Amino acid sequence: MNNALKGNILKGLGATAAAAAILVAAAPAFASAPAFSLAKPNSGMSVDSFDPQVQVFNRQNIADLLHARSVSVVKFDTAWNEGGDAGKAFDALNNSDQSIHLLREALKADPAAMRLLAQNHVAVNQVIDIAPAGNGTVQLYVS
Structure with missing residues:
Protein backbone atom coordinates (compact mmCIF):
# COMPACT_ATOMS: atom_id res chain seq x y z
CA MET A 1 0.00 0.00 0.00
CA ASN A 2 1.51 3.32 -0.96
CA ASN A 3 1.91 6.26 1.45
CA ALA A 4 -0.67 8.43 -0.36
CA LEU A 5 -3.35 5.75 0.05
CA LYS A 6 -2.45 5.24 3.73
CA GLY A 7 -2.69 9.00 4.27
CA ASN A 8 -6.14 9.18 2.67
CA ILE A 9 -7.40 6.25 4.77
CA LEU A 10 -6.11 7.86 7.97
CA LYS A 11 -7.67 11.20 7.04
CA GLY A 12 -10.98 9.45 6.36
CA LEU A 13 -10.86 7.65 9.71
CA GLY A 14 -10.02 10.92 11.45
CA ALA A 15 -13.00 12.67 9.85
CA THR A 16 -15.29 9.77 10.77
CA ALA A 17 -14.07 9.84 14.38
CA ALA A 18 -14.56 13.60 14.54
CA ALA A 19 -18.10 13.30 13.20
CA ALA A 20 -18.90 10.57 15.72
CA ALA A 21 -17.52 12.71 18.54
CA ILE A 22 -19.70 15.63 17.47
CA LEU A 23 -22.81 13.42 17.42
CA VAL A 24 -22.03 12.01 20.87
CA ALA A 25 -21.47 15.50 22.27
CA ALA A 26 -24.72 16.72 20.75
CA ALA A 27 -26.74 13.70 21.90
CA PRO A 28 -28.36 15.50 24.87
CA ALA A 29 -29.68 18.12 22.45
CA PHE A 30 -31.52 15.38 20.56
CA ALA A 31 -33.08 13.88 23.70
CA SER A 32 -36.68 14.86 24.24
Missing part, protein backbone atom coordinates in the same frame (compact mmCIF):
# COMPACT_ATOMS: atom_id res chain seq x y z
CA ALA A 33 -37.12 17.68 26.72
CA PRO A 34 -39.64 17.25 29.53
CA ALA A 35 -43.01 18.92 29.22
CA PHE A 36 -43.35 21.78 31.71
CA SER A 37 -46.76 22.70 33.14
CA LEU A 38 -47.89 25.04 35.87
CA ALA A 39 -49.25 23.18 38.89
CA LYS A 40 -52.66 24.05 40.28
CA PRO A 41 -52.78 26.01 43.53
CA ASN A 42 -52.70 23.88 46.70
CA SER A 43 -50.90 21.05 44.91
CA GLY A 44 -47.66 21.08 46.85
CA MET A 45 -46.44 17.84 48.43
CA SER A 46 -47.35 17.28 52.05
CA VAL A 47 -45.55 19.76 54.27
CA ASP A 48 -44.18 16.86 56.31
CA SER A 49 -42.47 15.65 53.11
CA PHE A 50 -41.50 19.13 51.88
CA ASP A 51 -39.68 20.09 55.07
CA PRO A 52 -36.90 17.44 54.86
CA GLN A 53 -36.87 17.63 51.04
CA VAL A 54 -36.09 21.36 50.88
CA GLN A 55 -33.61 21.29 53.76
CA VAL A 56 -31.17 18.91 52.03
CA PHE A 57 -29.41 19.56 48.75
CA ASN A 58 -29.36 16.41 46.61
CA ARG A 59 -27.42 16.68 43.34
CA GLN A 60 -29.42 13.71 41.98
CA ASN A 61 -32.48 15.99 41.81
CA ILE A 62 -30.85 17.91 38.94
CA ALA A 63 -30.38 14.65 37.01
CA ASP A 64 -34.01 13.81 37.78
CA LEU A 65 -35.05 17.17 36.30
CA LEU A 66 -32.95 16.66 33.17
CA HIS A 67 -34.31 13.15 32.57
CA ALA A 68 -37.94 13.82 33.53
CA ARG A 69 -40.81 13.23 31.13
CA SER A 70 -42.85 15.98 32.75
CA VAL A 71 -42.16 18.83 35.16
CA SER A 72 -44.87 20.36 37.30
CA VAL A 73 -43.89 23.92 38.24
CA VAL A 74 -45.23 24.61 41.74
CA LYS A 75 -45.36 28.23 42.84
CA PHE A 76 -44.36 28.31 46.49
CA ASP A 77 -46.79 31.05 47.52
CA THR A 78 -49.80 29.08 46.22
CA ALA A 79 -48.61 25.52 46.86
CA TRP A 80 -50.47 25.12 50.16
CA ASN A 81 -53.66 26.37 51.78
CA GLU A 82 -53.40 29.58 53.75
CA GLY A 83 -53.73 27.66 57.02
CA GLY A 84 -51.13 25.81 59.04
CA ASP A 85 -49.55 24.03 56.06
CA ALA A 86 -48.54 27.30 54.42
CA GLY A 87 -46.99 28.53 57.68
CA LYS A 88 -45.08 25.26 58.17
CA ALA A 89 -43.84 25.38 54.55
CA PHE A 90 -42.69 28.98 55.02
CA ASP A 91 -40.79 27.96 58.18
CA ALA A 92 -39.16 25.07 56.28
CA LEU A 93 -38.15 27.47 53.52
CA ASN A 94 -36.62 29.91 56.02
CA ASN A 95 -34.55 27.08 57.51
CA SER A 96 -33.22 26.00 54.09
CA ASP A 97 -31.13 28.92 52.85
CA GLN A 98 -27.96 26.84 52.55
CA SER A 99 -29.52 23.94 50.61
CA ILE A 100 -31.37 26.30 48.27
CA HIS A 101 -28.13 28.19 47.61
CA LEU A 102 -26.28 24.93 46.87
CA LEU A 103 -29.05 23.82 44.49
CA ARG A 104 -28.97 27.11 42.59
CA GLU A 105 -25.18 27.05 42.30
CA ALA A 106 -25.26 23.45 41.03
CA LEU A 107 -27.90 24.42 38.46
CA LYS A 108 -25.78 27.38 37.32
CA ALA A 109 -22.82 25.03 36.86
CA ASP A 110 -24.85 22.65 34.65
CA PRO A 111 -25.27 24.02 31.10
CA ALA A 112 -28.03 21.51 30.22
CA ALA A 113 -30.02 22.44 33.33
CA MET A 114 -29.62 26.15 32.60
CA ARG A 115 -30.79 25.65 29.00
CA LEU A 116 -33.81 23.67 30.16
CA LEU A 117 -34.78 26.31 32.71
CA ALA A 118 -34.28 29.14 30.19
CA GLN A 119 -36.33 27.35 27.52
CA ASN A 120 -39.17 27.15 30.02
CA HIS A 121 -38.82 30.70 31.32
CA VAL A 122 -37.70 29.74 34.82
CA ALA A 123 -34.99 31.93 36.37
CA VAL A 124 -32.46 29.91 38.35
CA ASN A 125 -32.77 32.36 41.27
CA GLN A 126 -36.46 31.45 41.54
CA VAL A 127 -35.77 27.74 42.05
CA ILE A 128 -36.42 26.57 45.60
CA ASP A 129 -36.44 22.79 45.24
CA ILE A 130 -36.61 19.93 42.76
CA ALA A 131 -38.62 16.98 44.01
CA PRO A 132 -38.96 13.70 42.08
CA ALA A 133 -42.60 12.60 42.15
CA GLY A 134 -42.18 9.19 40.46
CA ASN A 135 -42.98 7.85 37.00
CA GLY A 136 -40.69 10.38 35.30
CA THR A 137 -42.43 13.35 36.91
CA VAL A 138 -40.65 16.08 38.85
CA GLN A 139 -42.09 18.93 40.91
CA LEU A 140 -40.08 22.13 40.49
CA TYR A 141 -40.77 24.54 43.37
CA VAL A 142 -40.24 28.19 42.48
CA SER A 143 -40.65 31.50 44.29
Whole structure:
Protein backbone atom coordinates (compact mmCIF):
# COMPACT_ATOMS: atom_id res chain seq x y z
CA MET A 1 0.00 0.00 0.00
CA ASN A 2 1.51 3.32 -0.96
CA ASN A 3 1.91 6.26 1.45
CA ALA A 4 -0.67 8.43 -0.36
CA LEU A 5 -3.35 5.75 0.05
CA LYS A 6 -2.45 5.24 3.73
CA GLY A 7 -2.69 9.00 4.27
CA ASN A 8 -6.14 9.18 2.67
CA ILE A 9 -7.40 6.25 4.77
CA LEU A 10 -6.11 7.86 7.97
CA LYS A 11 -7.67 11.20 7.04
CA GLY A 12 -10.98 9.45 6.36
CA LEU A 13 -10.86 7.65 9.71
CA GLY A 14 -10.02 10.92 11.45
CA ALA A 15 -13.00 12.67 9.85
CA THR A 16 -15.29 9.77 10.77
CA ALA A 17 -14.07 9.84 14.38
CA ALA A 18 -14.56 13.60 14.54
CA ALA A 19 -18.10 13.30 13.20
CA ALA A 20 -18.90 10.57 15.72
CA ALA A 21 -17.52 12.71 18.54
CA ILE A 22 -19.70 15.63 17.47
CA LEU A 23 -22.81 13.42 17.42
CA VAL A 24 -22.03 12.01 20.87
CA ALA A 25 -21.47 15.50 22.27
CA ALA A 26 -24.72 16.72 20.75
CA ALA A 27 -26.74 13.70 21.90
CA PRO A 28 -28.36 15.50 24.87
CA ALA A 29 -29.68 18.12 22.45
CA PHE A 30 -31.52 15.38 20.56
CA ALA A 31 -33.08 13.88 23.70
CA SER A 32 -36.68 14.86 24.24
CA ALA A 33 -37.12 17.68 26.72
CA PRO A 34 -39.64 17.25 29.53
CA ALA A 35 -43.01 18.92 29.22
CA PHE A 36 -43.35 21.78 31.71
CA SER A 37 -46.76 22.70 33.14
CA LEU A 38 -47.89 25.04 35.87
CA ALA A 39 -49.25 23.18 38.89
CA LYS A 40 -52.66 24.05 40.28
CA PRO A 41 -52.78 26.01 43.53
CA ASN A 42 -52.70 23.88 46.70
CA SER A 43 -50.90 21.05 44.91
CA GLY A 44 -47.66 21.08 46.85
CA MET A 45 -46.44 17.84 48.43
CA SER A 46 -47.35 17.28 52.05
CA VAL A 47 -45.55 19.76 54.27
CA ASP A 48 -44.18 16.86 56.31
CA SER A 49 -42.47 15.65 53.11
CA PHE A 50 -41.50 19.13 51.88
CA ASP A 51 -39.68 20.09 55.07
CA PRO A 52 -36.90 17.44 54.86
CA GLN A 53 -36.87 17.63 51.04
CA VAL A 54 -36.09 21.36 50.88
CA GLN A 55 -33.61 21.29 53.76
CA VAL A 56 -31.17 18.91 52.03
CA PHE A 57 -29.41 19.56 48.75
CA ASN A 58 -29.36 16.41 46.61
CA ARG A 59 -27.42 16.68 43.34
CA GLN A 60 -29.42 13.71 41.98
CA ASN A 61 -32.48 15.99 41.81
CA ILE A 62 -30.85 17.91 38.94
CA ALA A 63 -30.38 14.65 37.01
CA ASP A 64 -34.01 13.81 37.78
CA LEU A 65 -35.05 17.17 36.30
CA LEU A 66 -32.95 16.66 33.17
CA HIS A 67 -34.31 13.15 32.57
CA ALA A 68 -37.94 13.82 33.53
CA ARG A 69 -40.81 13.23 31.13
CA SER A 70 -42.85 15.98 32.75
CA VAL A 71 -42.16 18.83 35.16
CA SER A 72 -44.87 20.36 37.30
CA VAL A 73 -43.89 23.92 38.24
CA VAL A 74 -45.23 24.61 41.74
CA LYS A 75 -45.36 28.23 42.84
CA PHE A 76 -44.36 28.31 46.49
CA ASP A 77 -46.79 31.05 47.52
CA THR A 78 -49.80 29.08 46.22
CA ALA A 79 -48.61 25.52 46.86
CA TRP A 80 -50.47 25.12 50.16
CA ASN A 81 -53.66 26.37 51.78
CA GLU A 82 -53.40 29.58 53.75
CA GLY A 83 -53.73 27.66 57.02
CA GLY A 84 -51.13 25.81 59.04
CA ASP A 85 -49.55 24.03 56.06
CA ALA A 86 -48.54 27.30 54.42
CA GLY A 87 -46.99 28.53 57.68
CA LYS A 88 -45.08 25.26 58.17
CA ALA A 89 -43.84 25.38 54.55
CA PHE A 90 -42.69 28.98 55.02
CA ASP A 91 -40.79 27.96 58.18
CA ALA A 92 -39.16 25.07 56.28
CA LEU A 93 -38.15 27.47 53.52
CA ASN A 94 -36.62 29.91 56.02
CA ASN A 95 -34.55 27.08 57.51
CA SER A 96 -33.22 26.00 54.09
CA ASP A 97 -31.13 28.92 52.85
CA GLN A 98 -27.96 26.84 52.55
CA SER A 99 -29.52 23.94 50.61
CA ILE A 100 -31.37 26.30 48.27
CA HIS A 101 -28.13 28.19 47.61
CA LEU A 102 -26.28 24.93 46.87
CA LEU A 103 -29.05 23.82 44.49
CA ARG A 104 -28.97 27.11 42.59
CA GLU A 105 -25.18 27.05 42.30
CA ALA A 106 -25.26 23.45 41.03
CA LEU A 107 -27.90 24.42 38.46
CA LYS A 108 -25.78 27.38 37.32
CA ALA A 109 -22.82 25.03 36.86
CA ASP A 110 -24.85 22.65 34.65
CA PRO A 111 -25.27 24.02 31.10
CA ALA A 112 -28.03 21.51 30.22
CA ALA A 113 -30.02 22.44 33.33
CA MET A 114 -29.62 26.15 32.60
CA ARG A 115 -30.79 25.65 29.00
CA LEU A 116 -33.81 23.67 30.16
CA LEU A 117 -34.78 26.31 32.71
CA ALA A 118 -34.28 29.14 30.19
CA GLN A 119 -36.33 27.35 27.52
CA ASN A 120 -39.17 27.15 30.02
CA HIS A 121 -38.82 30.70 31.32
CA VAL A 122 -37.70 29.74 34.82
CA ALA A 123 -34.99 31.93 36.37
CA VAL A 124 -32.46 29.91 38.35
CA ASN A 125 -32.77 32.36 41.27
CA GLN A 126 -36.46 31.45 41.54
CA VAL A 127 -35.77 27.74 42.05
CA ILE A 128 -36.42 26.57 45.60
CA ASP A 129 -36.44 22.79 45.24
CA ILE A 130 -36.61 19.93 42.76
CA ALA A 131 -38.62 16.98 44.01
CA PRO A 132 -38.96 13.70 42.08
CA ALA A 133 -42.60 12.60 42.15
CA GLY A 134 -42.18 9.19 40.46
CA ASN A 135 -42.98 7.85 37.00
CA GLY A 136 -40.69 10.38 35.30
CA THR A 137 -42.43 13.35 36.91
CA VAL A 138 -40.65 16.08 38.85
CA GLN A 139 -42.09 18.93 40.91
CA LEU A 140 -40.08 22.13 40.49
CA TYR A 141 -40.77 24.54 43.37
CA VAL A 142 -40.24 28.19 42.48
CA SER A 143 -40.65 31.50 44.29
